[in-house]
Amino acid sequence: MKNRIKVLRAEQNMTQADLANHVEVSRQTINAIEKGKFDPSLPLAFKIAKLFERTIEEIFIDESL
Amino acid sequence: MKNRIKVLRAEQNMTQADLANHVEVSRQTINAIEKGKFDPSLPLAFKIAKLFERTIEEIFIDESL
DNA sequence: ACATAAAGTAAATAAAACTTGACATTTTAA
DNA sequence: TTAAAATGTCAAGTTTTATTTACTTTATGT
Numbered sequence: 001m002k003n004r005i006k007v008l009r010a011e012q013n014m015t016q017a018d019l020a021n022h023v024e025v026s027r028q029t030i031n032a033i034e035k036g037k038f039d040p041s042l043p044l045a046f047k048i049a050k051l052f053e054r055t056i057e058e059i060f061i062d063e064s065l
Numbered sequence: 066m067k068n069r070i071k072v073l074r075a076e077q078n079m080t081q082a083d084l085a086n087h088v089e090v091s092r093q094t095i096n097a098i099e100k101g102k103f104d105p106s107l108p109l110a111f112k113i114a115k116l117f118e119r120t121i122e123e124i125f126i127d128e129s130l
Numbered sequence: 131a132c133a134t135a136a137a138g139t140a141a142a143t144a145a146a147a148c149t150t151g152a153c154a155t156t157t158t159a160a
Numbered sequence: 161t162t163a164a165a166a167t168g169t170c171a172a173g174t175t176t177t178a179t180t181t182a183c184t185t186t187a188t189g190t
Contacts, residue, residue: 001107015166017166025148026148026149028149028150029147029148031169032147032148035168039108039146041104042105042125043104046066055122056120062111064112081138093138093139093182094180104177106178
């Protein structure tokens with residue numbers, strides 16, 4: 001699963017730590033998600049989407065056929 | 066987290082087992098998700114959304130403030 | 131009423147999200 | 161150019177929770 005978190009962060013001049021604080025996870029969790037090391041839980045995906053005022057599918061790109 | 070899976074299933078005359086087969090999880094997993102006992106993983110949420118040709122937010126309703 | 135399909139639930143397991151801490155690399159900007 | 165900030169990474173551990181297996185109850189149709 002890929003995602004556009006990095007660009008959305010950039011648009012808001014937001015650091016990984018900033019985002020982590022806002023959605024209440026560790027900085028490393030954001031980093032790992034951003035790098036595609038694992039997927040966020042659905043609730044966390046919603047939190048992130050809400051913060052960026054986007055839909056989940058606008059942020060996360062499902063790569064399964 | 067609530068969801069509209071039950072109605073979407075009904076619209077398609079689909080049983081929990083049918084849906085489970087399509088998205089490759091156990092029937093009980095669908096039942097538990099449907100009853101709100103837990104949330105699906107993000108990949109599973111995408112699978113379900115794709116099957117019903119809906120967006121994730123059209124199916125899953127985030128209740129966090 | 132009876133057989134069967136469908137749905138519900140509990141307990142156990144498996145899996146994966148998430149944390150912590152530490153350190154290395156890259157970017158920023160002063 | 162150098163210090164600080166931001167990012168990347170990795171191991172190891174915790175903990176949450178998704179998912180399964182097995183069993184019970186309810187609905188459906190004949």
